[in-house]
Amino acid sequence: MTTEKNRRAPSRRPSAKASGFSSRSEGRSPGPRGTDSRSSDGRRPESSSDRPRDTGRGEPARGTRRPPARDGQAAPVRDRPYVMAAARIEQVRSVLGEVLQWEYPADAVLSHWFRAHPKLGSRDRGEVADAVFDVLRNLRRYRQFAEIGMGPAARRLAILGLSNVFSKDVLNQGLDEAEQGWLEHVLRINVAALSRAVRASLPDWLDERLSQLDDADALVDALNSTAPLDIRVNPLKVERDAMLATLRTGPALRFDPEPTPYSPWGIRLQGRPPVNRWPMFENGEIEVQDEGSQILAALVGVKRGEMVIDYCAGAGGKTLLLGALMRSTGRLYAFDVSAARLARAKPRFARSGLSNIVPVVIADDNDQRVKRLRGKAHRVLVDAPCSGLGTLRRNPDLKWRQHPESLQELVDLQARILRQASRCVAPGGRLVYATCSVLPEENERQVEAFLAENPEFTLLDASKIVQDRCENLTLEGPWLAMRPDRHGTDGFFAAVLERAKPAALKSSTEGGSQAQDGSS
Ligand SMILES: C[S@@+](CC[C@H](N)C(=O)[O-])C[C@H]1O[C@@H](n2cnc3c(N)ncnc32)[C@H](O)[C@@H]1O
Numbered sequence: 047m048t049t050e051k052n053r054r055a056p057s058r059r060p061s062a063k064a065s066g067f068s069s070r071s072e073g074r075s076p077g078p079r080g081t082d083s084r085s086s087d088g089r090r091p092e093s094s095s096d097r098p099r100d101t102g103r104g105e106p107a108r109g110t111r112r113p114p115a116r117d118g119q120a121a122p123v124r125d126r127p128y129v130m131a132a133a134r135i136e137q138v139r140s141v142l143g144e145v146l147q148w149e150y151p152a153d154a155v156l157s158h159w160f161r162a163h164p165k166l167g168s169r170d171r172g173e174v175a176d177a178v179f180d181v182l183r184n185l186r187r188y189r190q191f192a193e194i195g196m197g198p199a200a201r202r203l204a205i206l207g208l209s210n211v212f213s214k215d216v217l218n219q220g221l222d223e224a225e226q227g228w229l230e231h232v233l234r235i236n237v238a239a240l241s242r243a244v245r246a247s248l249p250d251w252l253d254e255r256l257s258q259l260d261d262a263d264a265l266v267d268a269l270n271s272t273a274p275l276d277i278r279v280n281p282l283k284v285e286r287d288a289m290l291a292t293l294r295t296g297p298a299l300r301f302d303p304e305p306t307p308y309s310p311w312g313i314r315l316q317g318r319p320p321v322n323r324w325p326m327f328e329n330g331e332i333e334v335q336d337e338g339s340q341i342l343a344a345l346v347g348v349k350r351g352e353m354v355i356d357y358c359a360g361a362g363g364k365t366l367l368l369g370a371l372m373r374s375t376g377r378l379y380a381f382d383v384s385a386a387r388l389a390r391a392k393p394r395f396a397r398s399g400l401s402n403i404v405p406v407v408i409a410d411d412n413d414q415r416v417k418r419l420r421g422k423a424h425r426v427l428v429d430a431p432c433s434g435l436g437t438l439r440r441n442p443d444l445k446w447r448q449h450p451e452s453l454q455e456l457v458d459l460q461a462r463i464l465r466q467a468s469r470c471v472a473p474g475g476r477l478v479y480a481t482c483s484v485l486p487e488e489n490e491r492q493v494e495a496f497l498a499e500n501p502e503f504t505l506l507d508a509s510k511i512v513q514d515r516c517e518n519l520t521l522e523g524p525w526l527a528m529r530p531d532r533h534g535t536d537g538f539f540a541a542v543l544e545r546a547k548p549a550a551l552k553s554s555t556e557g558g559s560q561a562q563d564g565s566s
Pocket residue numbers: 089090091092093096339357358359360361362363364365381382383384387408409410411429430431432463
């Protein structure tokens with residue numbers, strides 16, 4: 047009963063001073079964040095893959111770390127007397143009581159709960175968070191297991207979550223005899239014999255939809271796993287190789303920094319490093335961003351001096367990379383309807399050293415500033431609000447928070463945003479539509495419907511365009527479709543659409559349909 051987080055620390059660590067790390071870098075999890083991530087408005091909360099963690103998942107769990115192996119043999123799990131097992135079960139049960147109401151995203155609930163329990167240290171928080179997320183990942187199966195036997199189901203869920211965090215002996219110290227027997231029994235159940243929906247803990251509607259995708263089993267398994275943490279360098283400030291060298295000679299070495307395979311700016315870290323306490327984060331040299339999200343920004347293909355709109359900029363994950371790729375020249379509008387999200391982007395913009403970003407809170411419909419930019423932008427990115435189902439590795443609660451009705455609302459919203467944003471694209475300019483979903487109705491079908499209504503746009507081959515910046519990435523095209531089972535990233539989708547120049551439009555439509563944006 048150990049987790050993949052049982053990584054051994056390197057035996058010798060260079061001094062913090064020599065590496066440029068402050069001793070704080072090994073410190074506690076980051077502080078609170080806004081609570082407007084409530085997504086009962088049918089909008090996906092921003093992917094936490096693009097945000098530093100503040101959910102207590104910053105340190106490996108106590109009672110699970112192994113001391114260094116001797117003579118090539120793994121050392122036994124350290125089973126020190128552990129008076130906290132009973133308390134920890136109650137803590138996890140208490141958090142689950144709030145999370146399972148599905149009113150707020152799980153990481154927001156955790157942050158809130160940790161603020162209300164300030165005496166817990168970073169390892170305590172890590173254990174609680176790991177157990178809660180394990181329950182969310184396996185909820186359907188655990189609920190079935192919890193029904194076997196006596197006692198409150200919520201406590202049994204907490205015990206199951208902690209069974210993947212603590213060793214058996216440590217956990218047993220918090221269990222009575224009946225609970226120990228029940229746990230032994232359910233952990234012996236042959237999971238492989240269960241239906242996929244139960245085994246992988248998916249609601250039926252989602253299992254059905256995912257089963258229609260290629261290699262569905264591999265995708266489902268990958269979405270149900272835990273993810274590493276990707277960061278990226280700010281190309282305006284530092285080269286990736288230089289940053290890798292710094293990380294490898296400092297305390298970050300124990301998080302195994304490696305270059306990401308496809309993005310030229312990415313660095314992958316294992317475990318849950320407290321990145322946002324590191325000096326290179328505070329001075330804007332690195333940002334947290336999943337490799338897939340970095341690739342989407344690359345796909346926009348921005349150039350120096352252009353006018354670019356990031357139409358759904360949120361907390362600025364992609365805006366930051368776009369701005370750096372424009373070398374802080376031209377003008378990059380960061381639009382969003384959420385003032386709170388844009389407010390969270392502002393400190394990131396400030397750290398980055400970029401001076402070309404113009405954040406603008408826009409109205410949901412009929413915004414005058416958007417109208418003024420009709421037909422003017424060289425590039426428009428629509429990183430649309432979506433189900434977020436490509437990010438289940440990091441946000442497993444989304445499979446329980448989404449349902450077919452909320453999905454349909456999102457599909458309608460995406461179509462509306464795509465239509466509005468497309469009006470800003472200049473003739474010959476490009477519109478990039480992206481989601482972090484793996485569902486065709488939010489992706490391919492959405493783009494096909496848009497193209498059918500907007501003949502002045504043509505679909506370009508995203509797989510070829512992305513190779514300009516990510517040469518190792520070979521995709522089928524014409525879409526950009528990243529998957530955790532194939533690429534080790536979150537699930538992302540993107541399409542690149544080019545707006546015809548007036549002459550081309552005239553000849554292709556032979557005087558037929560007109561551009562529908564009012565700018566023609
Ligand atoms: C997927 S998130 C964006 C994430 C962001 N691009 C990043 O990389 O961090 C989608 C965003 O769309 C915004 N949004 C929702 N409706 C919108 C609309 N009608 N116009 C513009 N933005 C909208 C949401 O507030 C949310 O921040």
